[in-house]
Amino acid sequence: MITFVKYVRYCRQMTSNSPPARASYHHGNLVEALLEAAIALIEDKGVESLSVREVAKRAGVSAGAPFRHFSSKTALLTAVAEQAMSRLTEAVSAELKTTGDADPIAGLRAIGQGYLNWALANPTHFQVISSRTLIDFHGSEKLVAENEAIRLIMEKLIDDARRRGLLRHGIEIEDLIFSSRAFIYGVARMWIDGHFLEWRIERPAAQAMSAALDMFILSIGAEVAQ
Amino acid sequence: MITFVKYVRYCRQMTSNSPPARASYHHGNLVEALLEAAIALIEDKGVESLSVREVAKRAGVSAGAPFRHFSSKTALLTAVAEQAMSRLTEAVSAELKTTGDADPIAGLRAIGQGYLNWALANPTHFQVISSRTLIDFHGSEKLVAENEAIRLIMEKLIDDARRRGLLRHGIEIEDLIFSSRAFIYGVARMWIDGHFLEWRIERPAAQAMSAALDMFILSIGAEVAQ
DNA sequence: CCGTTGATGTAAACGTTGATTACATTAGCG
DNA sequence: CGCTAATGTAATCAACGTTTACATCAACGG
Numbered sequence: 049m050i051t052f053v054k055y056v057r058y059c060r061q062m063t064s065n066s067p068p069a070r071a072s073y074h075h076g077n078l079v080e081a082l083l084e085a086a087i088a089l090i091e092d093k094g095v096e097s098l099s100v101r102e103v104a105k106r107a108g109v110s111a112g113a114p115f116r117h118f119s120s121k122t123a124l125l126t127a128v129a130e131q132a133m134s135r136l137t138e139a140v141s142a143e144l145k146t147t148g149d150a151d152p153i154a155g156l157r158a159i160g161q162g163y164l165n166w167a168l169a170n171p172t173h174f175q176v177i178s179s180r181t182l183i184d185f186h187g188s189e190k191l192v193a194e195n196e197a198i199r200l201i202m203e204k205l206i207d208d209a210r211r212r213g214l215l216r217h218g219i220e221i222e223d224l225i226f227s228s229r230a231f232i233y234g235v236a237r238m239w240i241d242g243h244f245l246e247w248r249i250e251r252p253a254a255q256a257m258s259a260a261l262d263m264f265i266l267s268i269g270a271e272v273a274q
Numbered sequence: 275m276i277t278f279v280k281y282v283r284y285c286r287q288m289t290s291n292s293p294p295a296r297a298s299y300h301h302g303n304l305v306e307a308l309l310e311a312a313i314a315l316i317e318d319k320g321v322e323s324l325s326v327r328e329v330a331k332r333a334g335v336s337a338g339a340p341f342r343h344f345s346s347k348t349a350l351l352t353a354v355a356e357q358a359m360s361r362l363t364e365a366v367s368a369e370l371k372t373t374g375d376a377d378p379i380a381g382l383r384a385i386g387q388g389y390l391n392w393a394l395a396n397p398t399h400f401q402v403i404s405s406r407t408l409i410d411f412h413g414s415e416k417l418v419a420e421n422e423a424i425r426l427i428m429e430k431l432i433d434d435a436r437r438r439g440l441l442r443h444g445i446e447i448e449d450l451i452f453s454s455r456a457f458i459y460g461v462a463r464m465w466i467d468g469h470f471l472e473w474r475i476e477r478p479a480a481q482a483m484s485a486a487l488d489m490f491i492l493s494i495g496a497e498v499a500q
Numbered sequence: 501c502c503g504t505t506g507a508t509g510t511a512a513a514c515g516t517t518g519a520t521t522a523c524a525t526t527a528g529c530g
Numbered sequence: 531c532g533c534t535a536a537t538g539t540a541a542t543c544a545a546c547g548t549t550t551a552c553a554t555c556a557a558c559g560g
Contacts, residue, residue: 074508074555096322096407099546110510112549117508121547180468181322195472216493223489227457229473230486234460235453242406246421247455260456263449267442267493304537325517336539338520343537347518 079117079127081107086128090172095182100124125176126183126191132173133194139166140198152208157265159202160232164257167236175240178233202228216270224268231264305343305353307333312354316398321408326350351402352409352417358399359420365392366424378434383491385428386458390483393462401466404459428454442496450494457490 075081085106090098100121101111118124143162147154167174176183177191185191206224209215215224235257238244249256311332316324326347327337344350369388373380393400402409403417411417432450435441441450461483464470475482 072555078508094407100548101546109508111547112511113509115548178467178469181320185468186471192472199473218492219489220485223485226473226475226482227461227486227489230460230464231453231457231490232460233464233469234456234458237463238456238459241404242411243404243459245412246418247425247452249452256452259446259449260453263445263453264457266444271497326519327517335537337518338540339538341519 095175122184126188129176129183130190132177133191136166137194152205153214155205160261163232214270308340321401352414355402355409356416358403359417362392363420378431379440381431386487389458
């Protein structure tokens, strides 16, 4: 029996088939390796043409191995999204910290800038996060919680700005929270979805985004403050 | 020979298999039937789980038949997108006509409102249009041209508003064109992508969208005009 | 040091997909 | 009627997600 197994392994090395050279039978840290492989492959070929088989191959394991750790392709991508959301939250928080408590509108702008910068630098991760068909957003407590955390920070900043009279007269708080989010999301998605070409955005993407953000921030501010 | 063929057809009717009852061998108007079937299926199950086989089955033909008329799945969806873009342009134009030339800002708002109304009423079509992976946008002259047409109308309205002093001081034209588009796109996509839940938009979608649009329009206007 | 056990990998299979091919059927036209 | 081009069919292919039965190995108790 053992001879046969060794023979099979020998043949595998000779034909150099799917699972290539690996030190031991067990991978060691397959979960992380799969997440990394998934990101790398999405960066190469896009989200929709990602296959679990290729992820497995890149990680150096057989096609069925990923299903030991993720119940489905969706579960794998949801794990990628969780990792991505952590980094996004981190990036936004870091940018926010560069502003003081004195100017909530500057804080709001920092959130937008941090969000856009991160999306620009990590389009793949962003794409995975914002999808609701590839991942199971509401099935992940982490995703829901971190998303809510950002929303609460924005809500607090906007409410703070209102109390200090920094907002333009006539603007409803509820509308502004939603609008700010929609605006940033729209800018980021237009870039991700490749709509910059059609809209003749000829400046570098980061520059166009930043200018648009400046305009938005300017327009919601009180006239006297400008 | 003929007897055999008739027998086969008879059996097919009995077993009620893939190509079901149809008057003649040729369909008559397969192209339109396929487009309709595609839309109906996307509405049922979403864009990403659409298969050409199902489209063919729904249209009452075999799995390979669609490829006589569309070179690929992408080509089929691009045709759907062209049909959709026509209707979007039509909806936006109709909404725009309800406003006079006197108030370009009202025209801008009408464009946004028409766009959002249409997206809300035709989420499937909207999803197909805005995708750049499912369809070949830049390969379709029609899509590029109609998109550009809308952009030009917006540009003209905004420039008109600037000359009449209706815009808030400090706003750059170029930024405003892009920002307006990004804002509307963001609102529509947040709804399409199912982000309303997480952002606690508890009002009816149409109402929340309209309020956000009002806020945006208000914020870009000159203070004196309000 | 041996044997059991559970975690983790493999290989093979199943049903479905997008796409291609060779072939069958038909409508339209002379 | 007979020819041709258009149109539909059926068989086929590789790739996909997923499941299954089985193989391997690390850890641990005796």
